[in-house]
Amino acid sequence: MAGEFQSREERRKKLQQSKGKKQAKKKPSGIVKKIFLSLVVLGIIGILAGVGTFAFLVKDTPKLDPKLLKDPISSKVLDKDGELISEVGSENREYVNYKDIPKQVENAVLAVEDARFYKHHGLDPIRLAGAVVANFREGFGSEGASTITQQVIKNSFLTPEKTLKRKVQEAWMAYQLEQKYTKHQILEMYINKVFVSENSHGLATAAKVYYNKSLNELTLPEAAQIAGMPQSPNNYNPFDHPDLAEKRRNIVLTLMEQHGYISKEDMDAAKSVPVTASLVKEEERERDEKPYDAFVDAVIDEVEKQGDFDIFSDGLTIHTTLDRNAQLHVNTILNTDEVIKYPDAEFQAGVALIDTKTGEIRAIGGGRNQEVKRGFNYAIDTKRQPGSTIKPVLDYGPAIEYLNWGTYQTIDDKPIKYSTGQEFGNWNDKYMGPISMRTAIQLSKNTTAVQALQQVGLERAKEFAINLGIPLKEIFESYAIGGFRVGVSPLQMAGAFSAFGNNGMYTQPYAVKKIELRDGTVLDTAPETKPVMKDSTAFMITDMLKSVMVSPGTGTTAKVPGLPIAGKTGTTNYTTEDMKKWNIKSDKVVPDAWIAGYTTNYTAAVWTGYSSIKTPIQAGADQKIAQLIFKNLMEYVSKDIKTADFPVPDSVQKVRIEKGSMPPALASEFTPDSEVITEYAVKGHAPKSVSVKYNKIDAPGNPQAIYDPGKNVVTLTWDYNNPGNAQAQFEITVTDGVAPKTDIISEKVVTLQNPTPGAKYSITIVAIINEKRSDPATTAVDIPLPQQEEEGEGNGNGTSNGDGDGGIVPGIPTPGDGTGTGNDNGTGNGNGNGGRGNP
Incomplete structure (x- = not known):
């Protein structure tokens, strides 16, 4: 019983303990409830806050204006004085109704822009997630996150700023748009609204511009190409960037196949067609008659870089830096025969004119005989080797900046070697020996430029050039004379040279000062001015480049009389391989001719050449055309204004x-x-040593000239203290009152044979050692007249004025106070009374 009791007792205790534990476990249930209620409350607060925030963000959302939905608003472009020069966006647009949009075109648009367009209500979370995945799988840009509905809203009503407010408003308006319009109407808006480069809007317009077809005539690869353009119209323009356009088209085709719009066979066949196969030929493209289009090109490029703007549909007011008079004159220079006699219609030129102090672009010469809108711009788009024009930027500027070279720095113009061991010399195998940096620049010597770059070091030179806006990704010693792998544009060169004329301050050249949005917001787009070199560097480069413009400099053709102007010319050359490959016979022709230069007011850079490097500029006058363009333009913009000379800074x-x-x-x-x-x-880095090359040496001492009447000679002797037994020579100058005679001898004794009787000889002796000259030592000697004692009578013709009757020296008059005649025997019977004459 006891064991059973114990067991029951134990069981009772265990049961009580178990109940206690259960009760203990029930206690936390109150905390859980509190946490749950708190979360509910916070959730409600969050929802209310979200609703409130949403309401606040959308309170000033624009209304859905049907006019804005259908027609993009063109942007106004103003010149530097606020005058309208162009309206961009309304020039070229063909409208197409939904019923006339081919299914192939619609499928291409949906595949690349919004494959779930018919399944969402303006917003598509699934598309957003899919876009992230696609960008990882296919590459950045393969698929966007915004729906077609959102893009219509963004392009029609909202500013392009990427803010939470704009995205919320965009989402809200997209939802509203879906409630008010059908999917077909929204797609029609999109297809007619998108910008497709070439100053054009709408896919129907794109079909005409690029293929001269209507939408229903487009092939599959053509439809895919224009459908892919709106994401980045200028970059995917097949006229200008066929490689990028083809890559984009193939992305569209891949997406069409992925979404089941086309078969894999159709995709592969379409991808095999070159994007240029059916493009409109260049000679058939629409001609461009607008005088400011080359400048507007620069404006469009800058606006696109400022943010998510569409200059062709956002209704912007763009304040630019254009000087319309300068621009019209550039057009006259390039496209008429009034200023320059060009060799042929194919000869091209690119011109950039900017304000030296501010970097504002005043005029752009995009090329000669441009026949298409938004054609290739030789001032902005061209990338050609700069030749010797780069030397101040890459060689001599860095040498002054980092090595404190003066304009006098002596460089030995001689054959040299690159660091690789390859031999290098001047193009004509002519060398001048030690010359100053100024002379090296003035005559554009190549070996000295390479030596300057070698002494500066490649990395420092590269950094210096990059700070001046020259986009070097690599550098080699051959770059010292402009042999770039990837070239530069006239606009980049003008920007670099302007810093030399602006005391070392650089401003990236720009065409857009500010952008005014439709809602009144004004964006200041002017770049910041920054110091990129010491003012001493800028001034000394400038002073040397002024020498380039005067004889015997290479830029004399570009000199404007009376205008303080600095500049640097340059040409490039063909390699032996190039000449062989392109059958070029003469080594005097060049592919490119440049000049870049500036005053304190304006900076200009000019490139000339042909669109194909295979076509050379002929030798002679054609290679000077760049300089003639520069001269005429700088003369024109500088008339009637004051152009100050470049000030000398305190640092030099x-x-x-x-x-x-x-x-x-x-x-x-x-x-x-x-x-x-x-x-x-x-200042502080001038040479400390003084040359001793021409210092005076000791003069000869104890000079003596002794006449020996017996031998009738004069012997000249002197002493000379010659320290170090250096080789000495003596310059002897003898003057007899008629004409001096000079000779250089090594001995210290001279004999003058047969001196003239009665003459006085003055003698100067100068010592010369290693081109150094001493002060002169001088002496003199009188040569006496011979004496005659006899008297006699004669019938000669001689006369004398002596103390007696006549002269005693045969044939030589002597003084006397009587006059008489004498013969060769020395006697006379004159009018005076006898007496011996005194010589």
Whole structure:
């Protein structure tokens, strides 16, 4: 019983313990309820806050205006004075109704822009997630996140700023649009509204512009090409960027196959067709008659870079930097025979004119005889090797900036080697030996430029050039003379050179000062001005480039009389392989001719050549056309305004340098003026040493000239203290009162044979050692007349004025106070009374 009792007792205790545990477990249930209720409350608060926030963000959402839905609003482009020069966006548009949109075109648009268009109500969370995946799978840009409905709203009503407010408003209006219009109407709006480059809107217009077809005539690859353009119209323009356009078209075809619109066979067949196969030929494209289109090209490019803007449909007011008079004159220079006599119609030129101080673009010369809208712009789009024009930017500018070279810096113009060991020399195999940096730039010597780059170092030179807007991704020593793998444009060169004329301050050239949105918001788009070099560097480059424009400089054709102007010319050359490949016979022809230069007001850069590098600029006058364009343009824009000279900054000083000294040395007081150049040094970095090349040496001592009447000679002797036994020579100058005679000898004794009786000889002796000259030592000697004692009578013709009757020296008059006649025997019977004459 006891065991049973114990067991029951134990069971009772265990049961009680179990109940206690259950009760203990029930206690936390109150906390859970509290947490749950708190979350519910927070959820309600969050919903209310979200609703409130949503209501606040959409309270000033624009109303759905049917006119804005159908027609994009063109943008106004104003010149620097606020005058309208162009309306961009309303020039070229063909409208198409939904019933006339081919199913193939619709499928292409849906595949790339919004495959679930008919399944959502304006917003598509599934599309948003799918776009993220597609961008990882197919590459960035393969599929966007916005629905077609959202794109219609964005392009019709809202500013392009990427903010939460705009996205919320876009979503709200997209929902409203779906409630008010059918899917077919919305798709019709989209297809007619999108920008397709070439100043054109709508896919029907694109079909005409690129293929000269209506939409229902397009092939599958053509339909895919125009359907893919709206994401980045200018980049996917098949005229300008066929490679990018083809890649984009193939993405559209892939998406069409993925979404079941076409078969794999159709996709592969369409992808095999080159995107250029059926494009409108260049000669058939629409001609461009607008005088400001080259400049508007720059405006369009800049607006696109400023953000998510569509200049062709956003109704922007764009304030630009254009000087319309300068632009019209550039057009006259390029497209008429009034200024330049061009060799043929195919000869091309690109011109960029900017304000030196602000970087504002004043005019753009996009090319000659441009026949299409938004054609290739040779001032902006061209990428050609700059040749010697790059030397101030890549070689000599960095040498002054980093090595504190002065304009006098002596560089040995001689054959050299690249760091690779390859030999390099001047194109004509002619060399001048040690010359100053100024002379090297003035004559555009190549070996000196390479040596400057080598001493600066490639990386520092590259950094210097990049800060001036030259987009170098790599650099080699051959770049010192402009042999770039990827070239530069005239606009980039103008920007770089303007910094030299603006005391080392650089502003990236720009055409757009500010953009005014439809809602009144004004965006200041002017880039920031920044220091990129010391003012000493800028000034010394400028002063040397002024020398380029005067004889014997390479830029004399571009000089404008009376205008303080600096510049650098450049040409490129064909390699031996190029000449062989393209059957070029002459080594005097070039593919490119450049000039870039500036005043304190304007900077201009001009490139000339042909669209194909295979066609050379002929030797002679044609290679000077770039300089003639530059000269005429700078002369035109500088008339009737004051152009100040470039100020000398406090950071530089003038120095007298002995020509050819290497390393550079100050001229001494003995250096001949003909051997002295006056140049500029960075203050605190002028040469410290003074040349001793022309210092005076000891003059000869104890000069004596002794006449020996017996031998009838004069012997000249002197002493000379010659320290170090240096090789000395002596310059002897003898003057007898009639004409000096000079000779250089090595001995210290001279004999003058048969001196003239009665003459006085003055003698100067100058010592010369290693081109150094001493002060002169001088002496003199009188040569006596011979004496005669006899008297006699004669019938000669001689006369004398002596103390006696006549002269005693045969044939030579002597003084006397009587007059008489004498014969060769020395006696006379004159009018005076006898007496011996005194010689």
